[in-house]
Amino acid sequence: MVDATTNPTNTGLTTADGKPLKAALAHAQARSRRRAFLLVLPLLLFIVITFIVPIGQMLKRSVYNDGFTVQRNLTTGEKTPIMVNLAKWFDENPAGTEPDEAAFAALVEDLKQLKELRAAGQAGTRINYELSGSRSLFTQGARKAKKLQPPYKEALLELNPKWNDPKLWQVMRSASSNFTGTFFLAATDRTRDADGNIQSVEENRQIYLKLFWRTLKLSVLITVLTLILAYPIAHLLATLPLRYSNLLMIFVLLPFWTSLLVRTTSWMILLQSQGVLNDAMVAMGLISDGNRIQMMYNQTGTVIAMTHILLPFMVLPLYSVMRPINPSYVRAARSLGATSWTAFRRIYFPQTVPGIAAGGLLVFILAVGYYITPALVGGSDGTLISNLIAFHMQKSLNWSMAAALASLLLGGILILYWLYDRLVGIDNLKLG
Amino acid sequence: MAMTDSGAAFVEFDRVQKSYDGETLVVKDLNLQIAKGEFVTMLGPSGSGKTTCLMMLAGFETATHGEIRLGGVSINDIPPHKRGIGMVFQSYALFPHMTVGENLSFPLEVRGMGKSEREEKVKRALDMVQMGDFALRRPAQLSGGQQQRIALARALVFEPQVVLMDEPLGALDKQLREHMQFEIKHLHESLGITVVYVTHDQSEALTMSDRVAVFENGRIQQLAPPADLYERPENSFVAQFIGENNKLPGTVVALDGDNSKTEGKIATVKLEDGATCEALAVKCGGPGSKTLVSIRPERVSVSAEPGPNSTTAQVLELIYLGDHIRCRLNVHGNDEFVVKVPNAAGHKHLVVGETTQVTWDAEDARALDPL
Structure with a gap:
């Protein structure tokens, strides 16, 4: 109180040697605070490593799946982007575009790469999550891709007419992006139709x-x-x-x-x-x-x-x-x-x-x-x-x-x- | 106020016994009559059965044997909520999830009283304990003394004929306790209710009660108004328990007059150091029986005047207490003999180590049962 009246510029209280009281208090308690924090640290690290990080990973994985975009070499750990040509075509053409020859050419190019990397199963599985029966479509396509001749659309359809399914193309489009809400839709018994509209799945498949x-x-x-x-x-x-x-x-x-x-x-x-x-x-x-x-x-x-x-x-x-x-x-x-x-x-x-x-x-x-x-x-x-x-x-x-x-x-x-x-x-x- | 006629008794214990385990009796053959409007205190050390008696009266414990009557009607089989007895607990037992007003309103509510009538009675009860402004507070926001008043108001708000209090002032500090003693006493006087009060604090019992029942070991040792209890204890336990007391063990050698009846006569007692003294025979046998002579410290005077019970005493310790000086002396071989010397003008100034004379009247020395 003496300070407040004798020294009008300094409104806060000070210690006897003129240090601000708040700073002095913080300094006096810093040591015990540091000690207390060190005691808590092991548990904090444990919780972060075993609880918060895994839950964050889980939350991320529910909206993130790179099964259709990246291939990991299990021995070297090397990551190779896959389906790049198709992804490029999807970028250039808006949703709902009828897949043209260019699209099929890109697809065949990617299937060849899948064969090389032996990643057809992985990519097919990712599509299979949303459209059952797609995995075999991809493994078959990759196996035969080398022999296909242009025009690719006809060649591929001849191999398997399922390639023309608009639903398949809608699924591939959504899978070519790593982030997707599809899993949340599926988890609530909903799906996207070929045009990308959200709708409920059939009654007998709602679980x-x-x-x-x-x-x-x-x-x-x-x-x-x-x-x-x-x-x-x-x-x-x-x-x-x-x-x-x-x-x-x-x-x-x-x-x-x-x-x-x-x-x-x-x-x-x-x-x-x-x-x-x-x-x-x-x-x-x-x-x-x-x-x-x-x-x-x-x-x-x-x-x-x-x-x-x-x-x-x-x-x-x-x-x-x-x-x-x-x-x-x-x-x-x-x-x-x-x-x-x-x-x-x-x-x-x-x-x-x-x-x-x-x-x-x-x-x-x-x-x-x-x-x-x-x-x-x-x-x-x-x-x-x-x-x-x-x-x-x-x-x-x-x-x-x-x-x-x-x-x-x-x-x-x-x-x-x-x-x-x-x-x-x-x-x-x-x-x- | 002393009650002997059971016809007019309002609360009556008739040969009540209580056992918890079937092996030992906590309450042994209790007979107690309390008149309407009387303030009776059950006083005793812990474990003496006084709280058990209160719980039996409230209906929380059943009597193993005997009958408890209220207004002449046996209440042994009446559940507690139909007895209409108010109770104040040592822990106050104010419902923590209700406000003070709701606490007071509770007994009226369960009796089906209308809202306006309830509010009026709650207000009157709160005013009675000078807590009128606290109706909206929670019990946790009140001090101990305030909670005590609320507990009191709650026990009184439904106008019971009997209010039981189980060491209600035990948790308060000394000053507040003394203040509350007077308040309870005044409430009792102004409302004319019957109060049964349990305490182990003798000064509380002496201050407030019309009569005090001293409990020990499941029995009432003496039931008497406070003055009688202090001045005329009937046995050694009461003499020891109430107030300070000097005790000199000895053997009765003679009684004046014939030996058929001992009470009220002057007995000659041979003390352990061989000296004899005279005492009022209260509860001792005939010649040859052991006895304990009990003398209050303030009834002993330090004086040169020789009397029938004059003896030499060596001063062992002096404690100055302002209004009096407490002297510990060696009298008849007893090192713990205490005498209170009033700090009056011209009193005798004692010195530690000096030998002096003490004396007391034969009527003030009571020959009681040996411990």
Whole structure:
């Protein structure tokens, strides 16, 4: 304050030797800040390398595919541009142009190069993602390209009339650019027609939206079921004396210490049509031997097994919220004239909402991305979107498609997270 | 206010016993009658069963044996929400997700009271504890003392006939606690409610209560108005627990008059160092039985005047406390014998190490049961 009055030019406070106070403070704390940052650095690097970079890669791959533009030599790692002539023709002619002789000449030139580089399979696969049957078209074309004589259009059509398909040309045009939204369109069951207009695929080929919807539905159902089952357990755990509740807590945690695979297969043993449950019901005469209930390899199996496996994730946040709730709250409500139901509804339940929200969010997010259990017990009816992502990663090797599906899933969860923040408030999240 | 006639008792414990594990009794044969409008405190060390008694009265614990009556009607089977008993908890138990106003409105709401009536009663209750401006605050935004007032207002807003308080001032600092003691006392007087108060703080019990029930080991050791409790403790535990106390163990050698009845007579007690002194026989056996003579520090005078209980005392320690000087002396071999010397004009100035004379009246020394 003395400075402010004696030295009107300097409005900020200073230290005894005239240094600005803010600078002095920053200097004094710099060392400990640096130390703190160094402590965090390993984890930061770990997260960046193993989490942020892969997710960025995945997001990129969902809109980026160079299968039709670059060939990589697997031994030397050398990159060679392919389909350059065709790409040039696409640049010169706007979309929708009927492919002329020049276009076919460019195509044949590129097919010759594909043969040389042995890249016909790769390029064909890229086109095959969007138009099935194209891979063989490319391998056949590349094999015979050397022998083709002008006019190339007729020669190529004679080899295979499919080369005249306007849809094929539309797909090649979009594939000649590395960046494409096609995978996102496909992931939402849509496609471009020959003129480049977006339209839904035929009813019987729509699978992704159905699976997204099923994943959402089952995840909500599983979340609700775990909540219904976990709430009383968590309450019991929170109100029992510590030595009993610790024992019970071990039972809750026991599944965590058992392999996921073991737990899932044990459900298979219990639920299958020749399984323990069905056998018991037949033995008791509840159902006849011919009418064994199908509880496995369908949605029922997925729901039962996943509810069991995800239950601890609901119990723990609920428990951690319920434990510190003083029993005198409910007692106070009771002494003030509330019935036990009113005391629960008006006093106890509102205080457990942060736990419900945290557990619900946790279970839901885990359920949405769950893979092993639905793969094992889900059959064709109970598989989830993650199984399809795995299919594209491992079987069809269409990584861009897998990435697009995964990105949609990630986006969906982020939207839910945002909604959750708006409705419940992220500050209310309490995990332990 | 002392109650003996059970016909007029408003709250009544009749031979109540309570056990949690089926092996030990936490409350042993409790008989207690509380009159309408009375302020009764249950005082005792922790684990003495006083809070259990309160919880049984509120309905959160069931009595293992015996009957609890409210207004002459047994309430053993009435659930807590139908008992109409207000309760103030040590932790206040203000609902954290509701505002102060909503907290107070809650008991009225569950009774199906209309909105305008509710608002009026809430306002009146808040004004009563001088918290009228705080209706829209959340409990977390209030200080401990303010929360305490709100908890009090909430327990009173639905006009219960009995209010139970479970160490309500335990979490407050000393000054605020003393202030709140008077406020609670004044509210009790102006509203005419019956209060059952639990505490382990004896000064709180003595300040506020009409009667105090001293609990120990599941039993009421003495039930008496504060003055009686302090001046006429009936047994060694009460004498030890309430206020400061000098104790001299010994054996009864003689009683004046005949030996058929001991209470109210002057007993001659042979102390451990061989000397004898006279004491009022309160709870000791006939000649030959062990006893503990209890004398309050302020009833002992340091003087040269010889009396029936005059003895020499060596000054061991002096603590100056302003209004009085606390002297620790060796009397009859007891190193912990404390005497309070008032800092009055012309009082005797003692010196550590000096030997002096102390004396007390036989009526002020009480021969009680041996510990």
